[in-house]
Amino acid sequence: MDFADTNLLQRLESTPHAALDEEAFGVVVMSGKGTVEAYNVFESGMAGLPAERVIGLNFFTDVAPCTNNYMVAGRFEEEAELDDTFPYVFTLRMTPTRVRLRLLQSARARFSYLLVERA
């Protein structure tokens, strides 16, 4: 799949979570207020966190606290229809690392998605 694909949300919705491991960018699948449903290999490799450790936790408060502000967590909370891509910073092993985030959410979709591409 292409990170910038305009129909990415539909593609993700119709892909089994195990198959997300084949993607070349990080995928975090969330339900409710940010509960991690799936976390692909790319993302877990980047973050150094095995998927089993994070599934069931709240992504914004327990997995990636750097996203727990109005720019990321707040957007998922406030915007029912969300598709935005912007630069961000992750702290992999405490080193600031530039990434691009894409936030995907829709009232018609079962899950919400946070995608991470290394810049």
Added chain:
Amino acid sequence: MQVDYTEHALLELLYLCPAAIVKFDAAGAITLMNPLGVQLLIPLSRDGNIDNFFDAMGESAPEIREMAERFEHRVGRICDEHRVIHDVRSTKGTRSVLLSVTVQKTDTSVFVAVISDVTAAAKREQLVRTNEARLHAVFDGVKEYAICTVDANGIITSRNRAAERLEGYRSDEILGTSAEVLLPTAGSGRDSLALLLEAARENGSHEFEAWRVRKDGSRFWANSVISVLLDKSRDTAIGFSIFTRDLTQRKRSEDQLLVMAATDPLTGAYNRRAFFDAAVRAEQRWRDHGAMATILMLDLDHFKLVNDTYGHDTGDEALRHFVAIVHGEVRSTDIIGRHGGEEFLVLLADTDELTAMRIADRIRERLATTPMAFDKQALTLSVSIGVAQLGIAAHDMASLIRAADGALYQAKEGGRNRATYAPPVSAT
């Protein structure tokens, strides 16, 4: 107790730490940062990047860079719980966030900052402050109380030695006279005393802080508690006891601290938070009484060029020179605030935009005719100004400041060294 020094454990500690930790060098380049650091700092960045600590602080607290640059030792504390305010914009509107920033220099080009979001704590602290002045008693460490008793009419019936020392009157001079002599001047003495005693009578006790006068005319700031003394049947006041503490030293320190906390150390202008507080009060006066208010946003033209050509010391001097000129052209009731590296705001109370434009033009003229002298050279500065009136360009202060910023941008685009009005918008 098992001590786990593995790298994983250390990383996890930094990861879980409930405060933001950022390590950077003398130029501000960030080398290490924990996730909370990103969470708190990224809203301050313009482009979703946090490469440089000083740049991140640049708009909300430019003084932090200056404090670090001025610091002469190899190791030491640059700033301690320095309060930084910035506005957070979301789809729900704008709100203010208060950060507490502590920066320690740990080696020649190594700085570590610890940052916390204290917005909620600040709100709680305000509640405590407005509630109980008596809390001060615990922290003041005051050693003695001046105690005197007065009868139902305020005539002094007894005093202790501490009262003699504090008020300057020997007891034999003052027993049998009214306590009003101890309250500050100008005929209101008798009324003030009667009101204070009445308040104490009604509530059982009354506390007040005020300037008081000694026998020699000198003033001291004191906190007094007046308690009513009841007769045996506990229904008639037969007198009052007055406990007084000298708080002059605390008041001086508080006033000093207030000034220090409110002003930018380089230029003496209000810092962002203090200006914001004043702006909010002006907005309230406009809502309650229709009092006019206009904002000027001023930005020195080509300031980066001045810094690059002549150096940062001259750049600093240019800022001081500029603020001094602005001071000279505005009234003492107007508020000058520092909004960013070379951006300033002026809050003109009870002023419409036409008058504000005249003031803006005077500032530009004075700047053009008063070159700055340095190093045997003279440098003439110019400034671009945005003018925005509350009620015309916007209907709340945060939007007004943005409108002034827009007008400033127009002034720059239009060729600099000019002042531009922000366009009117309809009421929301």
